[in-house]
Structures are given as structure tokens and as C-alpha cells.
Amino acid sequence: MGVRVREVGRTYRKGRRKNEEVVALDGLSLDVPSNEVHGLLGPNGAGKTTLCKILSTVLLPTSGTAEVFGLDVVARADDVRRQIGIVFGGERGLYWKLTARQTLRYWAALYKIPDARAKGRVDELLERLGLAEKADDLVETYSRGMKQRLHLARGLIGDPRLILLDEPTTGMDPVAAHDFRGLIGELRAEGRTILITTHDMDEAESVCDRVTLIDKGRVLATETPRGLAEMSGLQQWVEAETSVDVDGLPGVVGTERRDGVLRVRVVDAAAARVVIDFLLDRGVRSVRAVPPRLEDVYLDLVGRRGMGV
Amino acid sequence: MRLFLTGARMQLWLVRRQPDDLLTLCTIPFTVLMLMSIVVHSGRTDLLANAFLAPVLIGLWGFATGLAAEVLLTERWTRSLELGLAAPTSLHPVYLGRVAAVLVLGVVPLLETWVLGRLVFGVTPTLHHPGVFWAAVGASLFAMAGTGLLLAAFMLVNDNGHYQNFLSFPVYVLSGVMVPVEYLPDFLQPLSHAVFLSWSADLMRDALAPAPVAAVWWRLAVIFALGAVALVGGRLSLELTLRRARAEGSVAYA
Amino acid sequence: MRDQLRVLRHGLVVQWLLFRGFHTWKTWTFGWLSRLLIQACFYALIGRMLGSQEQVDYLLIGNLVAIMAIDATVVVLLAVGERQSGTLALMVAAPATHLTVYLGKGLVHLGSGVAASTIAFLTLPPLFGVALPWPWAGLVPLMIFVVGVSCYCYGTCVAAFVLGFPSARWVALNLGYLVLMTFTGVNVPTSFWPEWVRGAISVLPMTHGLAAIRSFVDGGPVSVVAGELALELAVGAGWITVAALGFGRMVTRGRRDGTIEFAS
Incomplete structure (x- = not known):
């Protein structure tokens, strides 16, 4: 050790x-x-x-x-x-x-x-x-x-x-x-x-x-x-280059669009799967699931108070 | 005037926070012990006045140089000079206020010296001409404030601190705070007359002696005049330095 | 032992380089040395005012040697310098003994002091008409060196104390040497002071070394000179022992109360 x-x-x-x-x-x-x-x-x-x-x-x-x-x-x-x-x-x-x-x-x-x-x-x-x-x-x-x-x-x-x-x-x-x-x-x-x-x-x-x-x-x-x-159980993201609307799907917490990229926040991996399948069915090609980054985990666990203090 | 007071208050506040700055107050008792012991040991009680006054004047001078000048040096380090430059008001009253606050503390050595003389050696000088003495103290404080500003301006230009040492013993020798100027080599004596401290020392010594003091007003006027010259000179060179710093952008270190 | 000597040597080398970064020969000569010389003159002039050559002799010799004490107590600042440059924690965390590093670094100031004091000894006596027993007076710098060593042990001891109270550095430095200047026979014989003070004076550095130098210059017996010098060294040894204990204690204290800062 x-x-x-x-x-x-x-x-x-x-x-x-x-x-x-x-x-x-x-x-x-x-x-x-x-x-x-x-x-x-x-x-x-x-x-x-x-x-x-x-x-x-x-x-x-x-x-x-x-x-x-x-x-x-x-x-x-x-x-x-x-x-x-x-x-x-x-x-x-x-x-x-x-x-x-x-x-x-x-x-x-x-x-x-x-x-x-x-x-x-x-x-x-x-x-x-x-x-x-x-x-x-x-x-x-x-x-x-x-x-x-x-x-x-x-x-x-x-x-x-x-x-x-x-x-x-x-x-x-x-x-x-x-x-x-x-x-x-x-x-x-x-x-x-x-x-x-x-x-x-x-x-x-x-x-x-x-x-x-x-x-x-x-x-x-x-x-x-x-x-x-x-382990953190934090929500995942799905990213795709599309303008398709996914707001009504189960497990979707929120969406944001930036530079033609759709970012969908979902509650868990299963929900991510649903969103990905939905988008693939509509011919969207560039779709990927993004795990939470360490920074997200950090902010979630420690809270935001540590930053800039 | 308000700026002057702001500066003064700030300085007193800083001094309380930084005990090192009170150094002069701690060293004075030793100067007293050293000089008094020499005089007492040699049996020349007629020179006691010298041994009493020297620590007082040295203390005063020490305060003015060590502190008043360092105010500006540390100021620059902390970059607050730059901020001061950016502030809408003129700087000098603030600095002068800080310098003056330092000098108020400069009276403390006087007390220290009297107390120690009494306690350790059982002697205190007799004030034969109290009016003259206090007038001389007042004039000296004024001259010190002016000189302090001049030195501060000087140090702002020569910032390495190497020659700050030179403001101690060389000045004590030259200005005759302990040993009157006439004991110095002839070629140094004219130089002494340019230092207000030599006039202060002479006048204060005379005030402690029984003989009537000659040309009091004239001598007081000289102390005032030397102080005023330093004040104006200090103000001008500070202004010049700051103006140049502004132009060249050489205010902050980093 | 070889490790210790190497640490000592590298401490010396580094401090010399840092010293050179601060002083050029010009600033040392005109900014530092000349101030020390004039300080000695200040006291010699008092002798002149007192009106006897004997007084001039006494004050000048005493203050020439005292120059050494000023430089030797400058080591006090080293302790604080280490804190300020953020290297104290690194030093504590290194395997070498702290005391050895300090001793090595302080050697530079010991050297500066011996040099200044010796130069004063060679130049000032003729100016004030102080007669010296040449060529034997050539041995005096060696005695000054002995005084320097013991003052430097004393300075290191004060440094050990200051390590724990960095804000007191200037006060400690000045009190450190002013005590020596006042009581150890620089301006008046130690016998001037009351009995109870004399006990303390006898364990201060410079007391015995200065007595040895005075006796030597006056043509006193070799046995007295040698005896006083031996006492001076013994006093130095005492101070360095206290310094060693003090350093250990201060570092332990710093580790306990968390005052040894990381630089970040």
C-alpha cells in the first residue's frame, strides 16, 4: 500500500x-x-x-x-x-x-x-x-x-x-x-x-x-x-445533430439546443436507450449517449458552493 | 484636511497591526542605556544633556526614516500606489497625513528616555528653558515631517533599500545628536548645517543648560525653514516621480 | 557526518549566491560596510567628546568588535526569509537536519561580519589615534573570528525562536544585537552594571572575547587572553546547543499547530 x-x-x-x-x-x-x-x-x-x-x-x-x-x-x-x-x-x-x-x-x-x-x-x-x-x-x-x-x-x-x-x-x-x-x-x-x-x-x-x-x-x-x-446515479445526456423534437418522450428531463446540436437530459440509461432508438428511427445518424462528466458529479456531490470561493 | 486625517488614521491602524514597525520604540531604551552608561561611567555629568537628547532625536529620526519612507515602499509592493494613482484626489495630503501620524509617535522616545534616566540612573535633566525646548521640539517635528516626505520621495526612486542604512549613523554623526558638530572634522561641518537635526540638537541642548539661549528665534526659523524646504522638495519630487510613473507605467512591480 | 557537511556546504553556497543576488561589492561596501564603520566612529567621537584618549581607545575597540555582532545576528532574518519564499515546508519535509542548513546559510553572514570587523580594525584606529601593538595586532582578526562564531551561535538561537514568531523578526534581530552592544563591555566595562546583571552578561557572546582582545591589545598575559577566548567558545557552544533544541522545538511546534505553510 x-x-x-x-x-x-x-x-x-x-x-x-x-x-x-x-x-x-x-x-x-x-x-x-x-x-x-x-x-x-x-x-x-x-x-x-x-x-x-x-x-x-x-x-x-x-x-x-x-x-x-x-x-x-x-x-x-x-x-x-x-x-x-x-x-x-x-x-x-x-x-x-x-x-x-x-x-x-x-x-x-x-x-x-x-x-x-x-x-x-x-x-x-x-x-x-x-x-x-x-x-x-x-x-x-x-x-x-x-x-x-x-x-x-x-x-x-x-x-x-x-x-x-x-x-x-x-x-x-x-x-x-x-x-x-x-x-x-x-x-x-x-x-x-x-x-x-x-x-x-x-x-x-x-x-x-x-x-x-x-x-x-x-x-x-x-x-x-x-x-x-x-455510481453517482446522475442523469445522462444524449447528443444528436438534429432538429427533431423529443420533449414528449418518457424519461426526458429537459432539452437544450446549441449550434445545431440537440442535448437531451434523461433520467437513466434505459431512458437514454428510448431516446436514441426514437432518433435513429427518424433517420438521425449522429446520435450518442454521454455519461455524466466528473465535473457534473463533483458539482452534484459537493454542490456549487465550492466554486470560486 | 480630511485626506490628511484619513492618511493619519490609516497609518496608526497599520502600525497597530504590524508590531515590527514599532521597532524604534524597542531600540530606544538600549540607545539610552548605552549613551547614558558611557557618560555616567566617565563621570562627565555635564554631558548628561547630550545623552538625554541623543536617544530622543535618534528615535524621532528613526521613526521618520524607518516608517515614513517604508510607507511608500510597502505601498508600492502592495500595488496600492497604483490604486492611489487611480483615485480621483491628490495623493500628497494622504501621505503627509500618514507621515505625520508616525511623527506623533515620535514623541514617545522622549518619555522613554526620561523614564529610563530616572529609573536606571536616577538622573533627569533640568529644563532650564522649557519654552525654548518645546518650541524646538515642535519645530523639529514639523521639519521631520517634511524631511520624511523628501526621503520617501527619494526612496521611491531608489527602491533597492541598500542605502536606507545610510540614514542612520551617518546622519547621527553629521547632525551632532550626541557629539556636537564642533568635534567633527572641519570639512564636514558646513554639511552639518544643512541638516535640520543639527540645529534642533544644538537648540535643545542649550534649552537644557542654565545659560541664556542666544538667537532663539533665528535658530527656530532655520529649523522651520529647513523643514519647509524639505517639504516642498519632497512634494515636488513625489509629484514628479508619480507623474513619470504614470507616463511610463512603472508603478507596480509585477 | 559526511551528509551533514555536504548540507552545510550547499547551504553556504546557496546563501552566498542569494547574498550575491542582493549585494554587489559596491552595495556591500558603500551601503553596508560604510554604515558599520560610521557607527563605530559615532562611538569613538563620543570618546573624543569625553576628552580622553583612553576613552577613545576603549570605545573604538569595543565598537569595532561589536560590528561582528550585527552581522552575526542577521542570521535571524534567514529563518523568516525561508518562510517568506515558501521554502520552509519543503525544508522541513526534506531529510536533512534544519539546523545544519541554517548553520551553513549563516556562514555567509559570519564571513561578512568578520570581513567588516577586520576592515574596521585595519582602517579606523589610525584615524582616531589609537595605538595598536603591531605586528602582533595582526592576530586580532583571528580573535574577532572567535567572537563571530559565538555571536553566530547566539544569532542562530534567536533565529530558532523567531522561526515560531515571524512577525517579531526585526524586533528580535535588533534586541539580539543591542543587548550585546549594551552589556558585554563594548562601551563601558561589564563591572559598571549591577552584580545581578553581570551573571547574565557572562553567558552572553562577545563578553569574554572582547575582554580577551582588550587584554591582548593592552599587552596582558597570554594565559588571560587564551582563557577568555576559551570561555568565549564555551559560551558559543552553549548557545548552539540551545539553538539545536530550540529549532527542534519550533519545528515540532509548527507541525503541531499547523503554522508551517505550504506555498500554494
């Missing part, structure tokens, strides 16, 4: 006299098998980052236990630290007056890698993340995407078995985000376990083997993105 979290609770004290208690994690349990890419989804304040902090040993749980490859994050923090790599999104966490190479050499030392080996490893990471050409420029001159790649390189310097990615694609442009997804695939192919927190449902859908929906410090569901959609 890569990550094993059992009934982890975490409260913070807030307010002027620290007398206000805020619950960040409320008895959360989670299993991430080795070599899985696992997504943590949830609105701001759901507890995603708190969980990442606990797994990366910078925060102690108030109750419960968490293990990384069988090592307790509290009792064996030192051993856990050797197994994990942390990657932040955004621009903080880097020294702007260093170059990428200097940054990586420094962190290599902090990950106790002997100099001779560090040099090769740094070159390899710079090459792999496309930073080799700019390796000797100051970080402050980098674009956002490059800073993000440097973050990733930094997270990989200790050759971690578990990589914690905390909103890694924040502020990435679409091309960079696409490359990033490719990289996640490579990392999994190397046998690493990856835990990724994100707001981006498309991203989660495309890179994660399984996702966990978190809200208010508790797990709402853990499933494959597709399974989650099916």
Missing part, C-alpha cells in the same frame, strides 16, 4: 485567543495502492492540502494514523521524508535569485545525495523537464510553466516513491498542462505512486486511476473517474 490513512482528524485553533476550533479533517480514511495515480478533489477548505501536509510530515494529525509505504508519518517521519517528493503549484517555494541548476543541487544536498551522483541526477532532471537550455538562468527570469517544471524537478530530486502534487497545474497554460499530464504517465510507468490535489476535473479525469472526493474533511467517495460517474 502506498498511502494508508486511518481515521485522521486535524483541528486548528483560530481566533484571537486561539479559542475557536476549526476542523480541517474529520476522521478521514483513504487507501492509495502503490503505483496508483490518485486524485484528491474537493472545494477550497475541504482538507486536501491539510492531508498533503500530514503525509509530507510538516503537520501532525490530531488523531488517527497515516502511513506511507507502511511507515508511520509521525513515528518515522525521517524515513517517510526520504520516500516522498513534494510539488507545489504557483510561484512560491523557489529562490528567485538562483538558477535551476543551483536550486536542484541545493535540494539534492538536502536529500542527502552525494555530490557525484547529484550532478548526474540534476542534469538528467533538467533534460527531462526541458529546462536544460535555461538551466543557468535565474529562476526569476522563468515563465510560469518553467517555474512549474522546476518545482517538479525539485520534487523528483530525491527519487521519491510517493509524489505529492498540491494543485500542480495552477496557472499553467494548456500546452504546459498537456505536457504535465504526459509526465504523470511516465512517472507512473516508473512505478511511482502519485497523489494529486486539483480543482481541474478534466485533469483528474485524464490522469487519475482513481479519485477521492473530499468535503468538510471527510471522504464523500473514492472511485475511478468513470465509476464515480456511473
